Amino acid sequence: MSTSWPGSSLSGSAPPGPATFAGRAGGKPWLTLPALTNSLLGIGGLIVLLLLWWLGTDVLASSQGFIRQFSPTTAIPELVTMLGQPDLLVHVLVSLRRVLIGLALALLIGVPVGLAVGSYSRLNTATSPAFQFLRMISPLSWMPIAVMVFGVGDQPIYFMLAFAAVWPIMLNTAEGVRRLQPSWLSLADSLAATRWETLCYVILPGVLGHVLTGLRLAVGIVWIVLVPCEMLGVSAGLGYFILDTRDRLAYSELMATVLMIGVLGFLLDAGARMLYQAVTRSRAA
Incomplete structure (x- = not known):
């Protein structure tokens, strides 16, 4: 029975079956x-x-019904018109920047803590009740406290997005560590690998799939939390723009913005899924 490093080109794996690929042309x-x-x-x-x-x-709907203001026959043409104007693009870019910063903070916190919790059973036992307690608190419930501590602006939004995203990343990373094959760690010990080498060449490649799974879950949570966060104390972003369209009674623009939020969320999730599949296929190659 042979043992191989995770993510190594020497790792044994069965070739893709006909249900996955019909064939390969130029490696694609x-x-x-x-x-x-x-x-x-x-x-x-x-x-x-x-x-x-x-x-x-x-x-x-009735011919004079208010709900007709939200029909796709008005929202979709309005969205096409808004895409040709700079205002919507500015709000989209601001929201995406906040999402990326929130996810980056969650990764910087969640991955190291997840590695530590997954590696030491006593640490996991000591922190699990506290983490489960904090995880069940809605990120939006921190909004008044975040505003009082960080002030009005982007900082409280970063805090709430990071708080929402850190739990799936941390818990999936810890689970990935616990599911590492013991033979990989034994091989590292037999080769006199240092802790740093074991972390870089065994543990991190072994848990990468779990980290990306947590990241995909975090993207969905962050995108849901973002819009209500942007409805308080900021002057840009998709959440702010929804309130602005409501105040202007521009209901077709409001529904077009909601549609845009759905499209962007769908694309973010698809991107995270494609990243996970690409990493999985590269490790299996």
Whole structure:
């Protein structure tokens, strides 16, 4: 029985089966019929959602109903118009900057703490009740305290986003450490590897998949928390823009902004999923 380092090119892995790739051309996988079918089913689900939105706000609504203001027949053309103007782009970039900073802070805190908690059982026993208690507190409940401590501006938003994102990253990292194959650590000991070498060449590559899983979960949580955070004490961002459209009674712009938030959240999740799949495939190659 052979033992190999995680992430090493010498690690044994079965070649991709026909359900995954139809073949390789120039090192790139081909699309297969199951993958194409799944894509078409996903697009079909989005079309059904759009049809339900249209039926509920246009076809089935009364001709003078207020809900018609939120119909896709008005929101989608308005979104196309807004995309050609600089205002929406500014708010999008501000929101994305806050998300990236919040996720970066969560990674800087969550990964080291997760490595420590996963490596030492006594530390895990001592911190688990406290972490579970803090994890169950809604990040939005910290909003008044964050504003009083950090003041009005971006700092309280960074705090709340990092607080929301740190738990899935930390807990998944700790679980990844606990699931490391003991043979990898034994091999590192037999080769007289230092703790730093073991961390860099064994533990971190071994838990990378779990870290990325936690990151994907954190992206979804942060994107949900972001909008209400931006409704307090800031002058830019998608959450602020929603309040601005409401105050101006620009309901078509409001619904277009909501649609934009959904599209961006979908793309962020897709990007995190693609990153995870790319890392997984590179390790299996």
